Amino acid sequence: MADLTLALDAMGGDSGPSVVVGALSRALDAFPKVKFVLVGEQQELQALLNQHNLNEHPRVRIQHASQTVTMTDKPGYSLRAKPDSSMRVALDLLAEGSVSACVSAGNTGALMTTAYFTLKTLPGVLRPALMSALPNNNGGHGLILDLGANPVCDSDTLFQFGVMGAVAAEARQLGKRPRVALLNMGEEDIKGNDAVKGAAQLFQQSPHINYIGFIEGDDLFSGKADVIVCDGFVGNVALKSCEGLAELLLNNIRQSIAKHWASRLFAKLFYRRLSQSWEWLKPDHYNGASLVGLRGVVIKSHGDANERAFFSAIEQAVIEAQEDLPSRIRDRVETVLLEQQ
Amino acid sequence: MADLTLALDAMGGDSGPSVVVGALSRALDAFPKVKFVLVGEQQELQALLNQHNLNEHPRVRIQHASQTVTMTDKPGYSLRAKPDSSMRVALDLLAEGSVSACVSAGNTGALMTTAYFTLKTLPGVLRPALMSALPNNNGGHGLILDLGANPVCDSDTLFQFGVMGAVAAEARQLGKRPRVALLNMGEEDIKGNDAVKGAAQLFQQSPHINYIGFIEGDDLFSGKADVIVCDGFVGNVALKSCEGLAELLLNNIRQSIAKHWASRLFAKLFYRRLSQSWEWLKPDHYNGASLVGLRGVVIKSHGDANERAFFSAIEQAVIEAQEDLPSRIRDRVETVLLEQQ
Numbered sequence: 001m002a003d004l005t006l007a008l009d010a011m012g013g014d015s016g017p018s019v020v021v022g023a024l025s026r027a028l029d030a031f032p033k034v035k036f037v038l039v040g041e042q043q044e045l046q047a048l049l050n051q052h053n054l055n056e057h058p059r060v061r062i063q064h065a066s067q068t069v070t071m072t073d074k075p076g077y078s079l080r081a082k083p084d085s086s087m088r089v090a091l092d093l094l095a096e097g098s099v100s101a102c103v104s105a106g107n108t109g110a111l112m113t114t115a116y117f118t119l120k121t122l123p124g125v126l127r128p129a130l131m132s133a134l135p136n137n138n139g140g141h142g143l144i145l146d147l148g149a150n151p152v153c154d155s156d157t158l159f160q161f162g163v164m165g166a167v168a169a170e171a172r173q174l175g176k177r178p179r180v181a182l183l184n185m186g187e188e189d190i191k192g193n194d195a196v197k198g199a200a201q202l203f204q205q206s207p208h209i210n211y212i213g214f215i216e217g218d219d220l221f222s223g224k225a226d227v228i229v230c231d232g233f234v235g236n237v238a239l240k241s242c243e244g245l246a247e248l249l250l251n252n253i254r255q256s257i258a259k260h261w262a263s264r265l266f267a268k269l270f271y272r273r274l275s276q277s278w279e280w281l282k283p284d285h286y287n288g289a290s291l292v293g294l295r296g297v298v299i300k301s302h303g304d305a306n307e308r309a310f311f312s313a314i315e316q317a318v319i320e321a322q323e324d325l326p327s328r329i330r331d332r333v334e335t336v337l338l339e340q341q
Numbered sequence: 342m343a344d345l346t347l348a349l350d351a352m353g354g355d356s357g358p359s360v361v362v363g364a365l366s367r368a369l370d371a372f373p374k375v376k377f378v379l380v381g382e383q384q385e386l387q388a389l390l391n392q393h394n395l396n397e398h399p400r401v402r403i404q405h406a407s408q409t410v411t412m413t414d415k416p417g418y419s420l421r422a423k424p425d426s427s428m429r430v431a432l433d434l435l436a437e438g439s440v441s442a443c444v445s446a447g448n449t450g451a452l453m454t455t456a457y458f459t460l461k462t463l464p465g466v467l468r469p470a471l472m473s474a475l476p477n478n479n480g481g482h483g484l485i486l487d488l489g490a491n492p493v494c495d496s497d498t499l500f501q502f503g504v505m506g507a508v509a510a511e512a513r514q515l516g517k518r519p520r521v522a523l524l525n526m527g528e529e530d531i532k533g534n535d536a537v538k539g540a541a542q543l544f545q546q547s548p549h550i551n552y553i554g555f556i557e558g559d560d561l562f563s564g565k566a567d568v569i570v571c572d573g574f575v576g577n578v579a580l581k582s583c584e585g586l587a588e589l590l591l592n593n594i595r596q597s598i599a600k601h602w603a604s605r606l607f608a609k610l611f612y613r614r615l616s617q618s619w620e621w622l623k624p625d626h627y628n629g630a631s632l633v634g635l636r637g638v639v640i641k642s643h644g645d646a647n648e649r650a651f652f653s654a655i656e657q658a659v660i661e662a663q664e665d666l667p668s669r670i671r672d673r674v675e676t677v678l679l680e681q682q
Contacts (some may be wrong), residue, residue: 074531109527150524151534176479185489185577190415193492193574217581221589230578233534236526237575240558244423245583248478248562249590296541 004033006317007099010040011068011086012106014304017041020105021048021308027058030311031318035059037099040068040086065089069106071303075113080163091118094296101297101317103288105305111298112149112291115266118296119253122330124337126157128293130232130300131168132239136223143169144183144220146232147239147289150216153231154196158182162209163197165227167332171323174226177210181225183234184214208336288313290320292329297321345374347658348440351381352427355645356383361446364651369400371652372659376400378440381409398461398518406430410447412644416454422668428452435637442638442658442672444629446646452639453490453632465672465678467498469634471641472509473571473580477564483559484510484523484628487573488580488630494572496539499523501674503540503550505633507567508673512664515567518551520627522566524575549677629654631661635672637664638662655656 008024010017017040024036038045042064049055049062065086069078082088087106092199094102095118104111104206111128121128131145153161162180169178174322182200189200191214215225217238230238272283288299297320301313349365351358369572379386383405390396390403390443406427410419410449420495423429428447435443436459453471462469472486486502487494494502510519523541525533530541532555544552556566558579571579629640638661642654 007551074529135589137592151526151532183578185492185574188415191492217578217583218585218588221585233526234575234578237524237558237571238578240584242558242586243578244559244562247559247587248592249474249587251478275639 003100004031004318004321005035005037005099006314006321007037007039007063007090007093007102009086009102009104009106009316010038010045011065012104012111012303013301013310014071015306017048017228017309018306019305021045021052021054022307023050023314025054026052026307026311027314027318028057030315034318035061036059037063037090037093038159039063039065039093041065043254043334051166063089063093069110069114071107071177073107073110074147075107078107078110078116079117088114090120091115091296091298093155094298095119101299103299103301103310103313103317103319105301105303105310105313107303108148108300111300115294115296115298117297120294121182121293122326122333124333125164125293125329127153128291129161129163129164130289131173131292132289134220134228136221138223140174140223142174142223142228143172144225144228144230144235144239145292146230146235148232148236149291150232152233153195155195155202158195158199158229158231159202159206160302162203162211162227162229163332163336164329166209167328168292168320168325171325171328177227179212179224179231180209180227181215181219181237183220183228184216184228185276187214187216191212199229203276206336206339208332208339219240268272287341288316290316290325292325297325344441345372345659345662346376346378346440347655347662348378348380348404348431348434349655350427350431350445350447351379351386353445353452353644354642354651355412355436355446356647357387357399358386360646360648360651362386362395363648364655366393366395367648367652368659369395369398371656375659378402378404378431379402379435380406380431380434382406393598396553404430404434410451410455411416412448414448414451416448416450419448419451420455420458429455429459432456432637432639433498435566435639436460437634440663442640444640444642444651446642446644446651446654448644449489449641452641456632456635456637456639460639462634462636463636463667463673463674466505466670467501468494469632470502470505471478471576471630472633473630475561475569477562479564480526481515481564483515483567483569484513484563485569485571485576485580486633487576489573489577491573493574496536496543499536499540500543500547500571501634503544503552503568503570504673504677505670506570507550508670509631509633509661509666510567512661512666512669517572519567520553520565521550521568521570522553522556522560524561524569524571524579525557528555528557533573540570541606547677547680549680550671569575585656629657631657631666634667638666660682 010020067082067085129146139247224274291298297318351361372481406421408426474482632639640658
């Protein structure tokens with residue numbers, strides 16, 4: 001941990017660098033041995049560091065980047081036309097080994113494309129995947145991948161997501177033999193498309209995976225599985241649907257509260273508690289989403305993350321870098337591939 | 342409406358015929374001109390009708406069926422081995438024109454397979470789809486299909502779902518030019534798989550569809566679209582995920598309520614209101630899910646429906662039969678197909 005340095009893309013996200021510098025200030029206290037490189041517009045960042053009394057902090061330095069990837073930039077465009085963007089420079093630092101992880105709240109598509117381009121996948125890894133923690137009824141959490149990096153996945157890719165997810169679950173100490181499940185439209189063998197049916201066979205054949213079978217959407221939050229595997233289309237729609245539902249319910253509750261004097265009286269209390277239960281729902285928000293399968297730790301924070309949320313993403317990056325998740329994934333994938341031969 | 346007769350599969354569902362007869366009793370009051378055929382075990386049904394003082398009701402008759410499809414029967418098995426099941430007999434009545442619609446709370450897979458086998462698809466229709474109403478933030482509702490009849494769909498099939506959904510939305514008076522959207526993992530043109538991209542082009546080219554583009558999962562409940570189109574895998578997972586989330590939130594709320602004296606005091610009140618907001622969430626529950634694209638009205642009620650919920654499914658069947666939804670879909674599909682030539 002002594003040598004851990006993180007690159008923070010300071011210009012990504014809806015709220016700009018002030019949120020990132022605020023989160024950095026918390027992170028400096030929380031992780032007293034970790035160093036940080038703030039990547040972005042030198043002058044603007046310097047001014048923000050001054051505001052936070054961090055101007056000559058021994059564990060912080062600024063790396064200037066003259067461009068910014070906007071939330072509407074197409075991934076290919078940002079890659080071609082913005083070689084000096086804060087996102088790209090932060091990822092380059094990671095690719096050249098100057099830092100151990102990179103955190104960005106920027107444009108998801110651009111981040112995935114740029115990270116894939118600069119870092120490449122680990123040996124043997126077919127596709128990187130976006131992975132997020134998912135809270136459950138038991139008060140714990142599981143992991144779900146992919147959340148949007150791959151709209152279409154074949155059986156081999158889904159199988160590998162399970163392998164990578166299991167390694168990540170072990171690193172997070174979610175159990176020594178994390179329970180891996182495939183998300184499907186039914187629990188019976190005959191259900192689903194060819195990709196999930198084929199992946200199920202690969203899981204059943206592998207002694208490296210504690211495969212527990214198909215689960216349905218209503219088990220996403222039940223704690224039945226530690227790792228839930230799906231293609232990026234299904235994962236993205238499922239989690240965003242939950243976001244939409246939460247908003248609808250919050251609206252309903254607001255209205256219910258307004259209808260009765262007793263509830264109006266305690267509305268604030270209720271509302272605060274409920275909002276807290278909601279917080280983790282943003283798909284790439286809860287502790288940050290990891291882009292796994294690459295030669296480096298890349299954490300995507302939600303675009304509209306506040307200081308606390310961006311701090312969670314940093315925390316996530318510290319954990320994955322400490323555990324050297326990429327090396328652990330590389331080793332496991334190698335073992336599994338050798339065994340399949 | 343004078344000649345409307347509905348067949349009710351009395352043996353389907355988790356709670357057996359007592360729920361169906363209870364719902365029938367309500368339906369006889371609510372729809373004073375509609376006749377009903379209760380399909381199932383003669384003696385058991387007769388006893389239940391007696392209990393409800395419906396033993397010689399002029400608008401009710403029993404059609405005996407000696408077999409019952411269980412919730413765990415494989416679709417193919419029920420079709421082959423249970424030719425005299427209540428589900429099959431009810432669908433046969435519909436196929437031969439003795440009734441105008443069929444309602445069942447039985448095994449979803451068996452119902453879809455048996456309905457497809459006995460009724461066949463309408464001319465020109467590629468695949469039937471399971472369609473459900475979806476409440477939204479504006480207090481109204483939209484329609485979503487497919488929810489599980491087709492794990493994989495090509496562009497043409499998705500396009501037809503949009504056509505059928507639009508006809509159903511018109512029949513429900515959700516607007517003269519219902520807004521049709523494709524569910525995707527992003528709103529940009531480049532997002533998604535080939536099927537949704539191809540379907541988007543078909544929608545854009547058709548003057549018969551008021552196509553509004555891609556929407557993401559978080560717009561499922563926003564009221565942005567009247568008809569939301571997706572393949573059965575995505576639709577099933579999205580809606581069941583929402584079910585799972587609702588359960589998790591209900592748990593959270595229960596715990597929040599227990600933590601504070603003021604909330605404990607009014608817990609019952611809150612809880613009742615919240616549970617009401619939740620009721621519609623079961624994927625094939627809200628008013629019953631329609632199996633559209635077949636030569637007849639088939640409504641699937643949730644397996645654990647109570648009397649009120651099964652009554653909603655009956656209500657749904659009455660509306661679709663009155664509107665003669667299958668004929669309307671047949672005509673529109675014909676028009677669209679002619680135009681595409």
